[in-house]
Amino acid sequence: LDDGDAERLTELLEPLHAADIADLLEQVDDDTRVDLVRLYGREFDGEILTELDEGIREEVIAALHPEVLSDAVRELDTDDVVDLIEDMEEDQQAAILDVLEDVDRVAVEQSLTYPEETAGRLMQREMVVAPEHWNVGEAIDYMRAQDGLPDQFYHVILIDPRLRPTGYVTLGRIMSSPRSVKLAQITEDSFRTIPVLQDEGDVAYAFNQYHLISAPVVDADDRLVGVITIDDAMAILDEEHEEDILRLAGVGEESAISDRVIETTRRRVPWLAVNLVTAILASLVIAQFENVIAGMVALAVLMPIVASMGGNAGTQTLTVAVRALATKDLTSANVWRVVRREVMVGLVNGLVFAVVMGLVGWVWFSAPMLGVVIALAMVVNLVVAGLAGVAVPVLLDKLGIDPALASGAFVTTVTDVVGFFAFLGLAAAVLI
Amino acid sequence: LDDGDAERLTELLEPLHAADIADLLEQVDDDTRVDLVRLYGREFDGEILTELDEGIREEVIAALHPEVLSDAVRELDTDDVVDLIEDMEEDQQAAILDVLEDVDRVAVEQSLTYPEETAGRLMQREMVVAPEHWNVGEAIDYMRAQDGLPDQFYHVILIDPRLRPTGYVTLGRIMSSPRSVKLAQITEDSFRTIPVLQDEGDVAYAFNQYHLISAPVVDADDRLVGVITIDDAMAILDEEHEEDILRLAGVGEESAISDRVIETTRRRVPWLAVNLVTAILASLVIAQFENVIAGMVALAVLMPIVASMGGNAGTQTLTVAVRALATKDLTSANVWRVVRREVMVGLVNGLVFAVVMGLVGWVWFSAPMLGVVIALAMVVNLVVAGLAGVAVPVLLDKLGIDPALASGAFVTTVTDVVGFFAFLGLAAAVLI
Known part of the structure; x- marks a missing residue:
């Protein structure tokens, strides 16, 4: 070079x-x-x-x-x-x-x-269509006689006289069928049309859920306007996942490793600012107990453990919940069962780590009651983490806010505040 | 029902x-x-x-x-x-x-x-092959005469006399070409074969990167053994992303919202246990400064803020780094540039939030030097967060450990320990 x-x-x-x-x-x-x-x-x-x-x-x-x-x-x-x-x-x-x-x-x-991020932006206009009454022979003769067939196509789309797609036939199926067979008799079961204004994320979901290879795009009157192929849907699926991961971590969704320092900073500052506010909220809780801490500095040593465990357990739950919302596995039909399950998981995990931390607290500071306090606070915080981990994303989703983007800040605020409050409050009640 | x-x-x-x-x-x-x-x-x-x-x-x-x-x-x-x-x-x-x-x-x-999660497990055996010297007419006649063509196929794979695939032709291209054209003249540029032992994640990456629709799978002698289609690759891409998200959150990779309480608990406990160990490490750091805290309880109130900001900044960086490693955008060619960039981002963010927190600390506790201490600690911790956020995933990747799985624990340990140490250490030096 x-x-x-x-x-x-x-x-x-x-x-x-x-x-x-x-x-x-x-x-x-x-x-x-x-x-x-x-x-x-x-x-x-x-x-x-x-x-x-x-x-x-x-x-x-x-x-x-x-x-x-x-x-x-x-x-x-x-x-x-x-x-x-x-x-x-x-x-x-x-x-x-x-x-x-x-x-x-x-x-x-x-x-x-068409609006950004809709099927209309994704579709291509190059496609092969045939009247629904044709048979295999007619379709083959038509294609053989055409000059401008697209480079890549996998289906022949059948349309009715009003240009509405009624089904599609794979080229493979046409190849393996006698000339006299009607195209309408060998259409694929998987056929479904995509509205031109559908969100691209939903398009990718449909391709993945129904194993589509290509799908006709229709306008408000159900008329054929284009076709989307699986390779474009796969690229969108990849992008959407990427966005979800980056949003969950509080990084601007279009971040790339090749961005400049100043752009990257601009993207990350808002999330850090939100985190600063939630961290200050948690500190305000601690400030209520300054006297308690002054009386027993061991509390200051142990309190981050309770908050940290709650934050982690909450993040685990909210990640599963956010994913389940995205893949439509978490719906109003099972939300109560999922909440109950996460609270139970929080309770079991809380009990496990209550025993561990109770012993650590007791042995480290030779104060059995300190062990009891941290154990109880641990159970409370992990149960709350389970509850908030499902409830926050579900509520945000209901309010039309992307749960991947905002859940983390809310859930860790809850677990920090509850963690410090439960631990220091119990300590104030029991130890002082 | x-x-x-x-x-x-x-x-x-x-x-x-x-x-x-x-x-x-x-x-x-x-x-x-x-x-x-x-x-x-x-x-x-x-x-x-x-x-x-x-x-x-x-x-x-x-x-x-x-x-x-x-x-x-x-x-x-x-x-x-x-x-x-x-x-x-x-x-x-x-x-x-x-x-x-x-x-x-x-x-x-x-x-x-074949081993689990390799191309061999993904491929299907139903495929259509033709000798590389055939022309379009021969291919069409052959397919029309066949009884057992697969339901879905998009390419005819060309093979040499030793059964090695040498290219493929789309059905669409065959349809639009005169009978006398040699198949070898109308093969697709995108052609590439997949070794039967290739990891399924790499298979999905190749489909997405090179916009493949189907790809022949070959054994160690380059002989054709099967074919993988894009719908299977898309499903794997979806799974791999899901695993990455769940791993980053410290949830067992096969977690589903439909799992039972006991399974879910079993999957999440190991990660919470790791987190407990790292939280205790951070507490050990705090314990070194018990006397300092006893002398000024405001330190206990403010210290979680420094650690929390570092943890968040570290998570932002590590998420971008883990994604870049997964998509092969972060390689030895640009690792130093990326490290330098993240450290710079940490420095800029650190300075921004140092000013904010310095003012908050000063106003809240009417102690200007406390503001200076927290501001300095913030800069140190965010720079370290940027450094650790890239270095940890890259090192884990070099060691052959999945960075998505283990980076989080390491990075937050670093930011917690450095955060508490910088803040309390500076406080001890300056304030006491």
Whole structure:
């Protein structure tokens, strides 16, 4: 690269998949990246752009020669172009739309009229349809005679005269059926349509739940407007999971390892600020018992243990609950059973660790009553952790707030406050 | 259901997908579930079994009439049977294998010879292959003449005379190409084979990274032994994510909302025990400063704030790092840049919250030096949190330990110990 040897670079990158080149670009430092992109030049493939993290993508686009960029974009499928430009500024968008062919531009522009993160943004317009009354022979002859079949398709979608999809037939099934068989007789059971305004997360859920390979997208009048394929659904599933994990940890959902310091800081500060408030709340509880602690400093030594165990138990429960909500395994039908179960788990765990900590407290400070106090506080806090761990996410979900995002702060506030209050309050009552 | 009205039940369940019936079975209580399964009886579909959580699945199998079970299993694809029986006791396995047809039984038994969680367990044997020298016409005639084509297939796999796959052609491409075109000329660029012993997580990663729809599986001699399709890869991707989330929260990886109290407790206790040990370690640090606290109880009130902020910042960093390791975005090529970045983020966040907490500490306790102490401790702990948040997962990964599983405990131990030590140590030096 230092020698500016473009040929050697092309030779090295040639055998790599676009996704791997994108990963490479994400991992090198900023200067190297610009040099690499400039040097790679004409060979630059549009697919690399779609694979890049957003932050890096903008830099790479800025570094590309306009002509190279046009060529790269023109090669892409319309759904990839939508993905590429939906977060751009308007003038940048317009510049890219300008280089597209007319048909593609109309398709991209229409996709952009649907709200972000809906099926309308995910779907592609390239598809193969047939009237529902055709037989296998007619379908085969039609496909054989067509010039512009999509590169990749797996189903022939059957439509009625009003353009509403009524079923689909796999290419494999068409291949293995006699010419005289009606297409309508060999449709797949798994057939279901997706409303064009459906949230992309629900689309991914449907693909995973019903093992779909592709699914027709319909408008409000049930008319066919596009098709979504499983590879796009898989990418969304991957993204949604990523977001859930990052939200649970209180990291902005679009965080990437390649972000800059200042962006990363900006994303993480809000969550740390929330945590600071909850930590101060817990400290206010402790402050109520200053005299008790002054009378017995051992309490200050042991109190973080009770809070920490409660926080961990609460996090365990809330993670399971948040996941169960996301996968629709936790519904109003079983919520009371789940609450009861988590409280029981909290009670059993509380008893186990009450015994352990009771002994530790007793032996460490030679004060049997201190052991009793920490044991009781442990039981109380782990039961509360179980209760809050389910109740908080379920309530947030009912209120329309993403439980993955906000549950952690609430649950640890509860377990900190209850933990310190139970431990220091019991100590005040029993020991002083 | 109470009336034992089997017909009405069948009518209600008939329009539901197997996956939805499985969800329903997971959500009702134990007695209702057994009643439901018994009443549904003959209509019971094998696919429902493959969709059930493991714990529930065993119960349902126990409740099913043996004949119904045999019928249900016989309908399944071989890869689903493998999935169903791989965790069963040997005698149960043998009972199910007995009801299968010979061809299927051999296929299932052979799959079971591969280690768990490898490509060999995921693949199906139903596939369509063609010699690499064939043209489109020959492929079409061959498929049209075949009786036993798989229900679902998307590619024709090309093999050389030694049974090694050399490429694949989509059915769509075959449909849109003239009969005289050689199959070898219209193969997909995305072609790659999967070693039969590859970890299933890596298989899912490859499908997602390279947008594969199906991929041939090869043995150690590169000979074709089966094929994995994207729907199975998507299910694995979903599972792996689920495991990562649950591991990060310290919940046993196969936890489900439908598990019993005792199982759940057994899964969560080890992690809580680890947390107890780390909490006690932190308490030992506090115990070193008992005299300091006795001299100024305000320290006991404020110290959990420093530890809590460090714990949160550490969790943010480690979550991003664990995800980046899983998606192969964090490699030895950029690890130093990432460490430097996280330390910088910790420093900036530390300075922000140092100012805030310095003011809070000063105003609350009217002690400016207490404000200075907590501010300094905050900076130290957030920098350490950034460092530990990257270093711990990377080191665990290098040692071959799953970073999602163990990083949390290590990082919070570090931030608790450093937090308490920095705050109380500085207080001892400055205030006393």
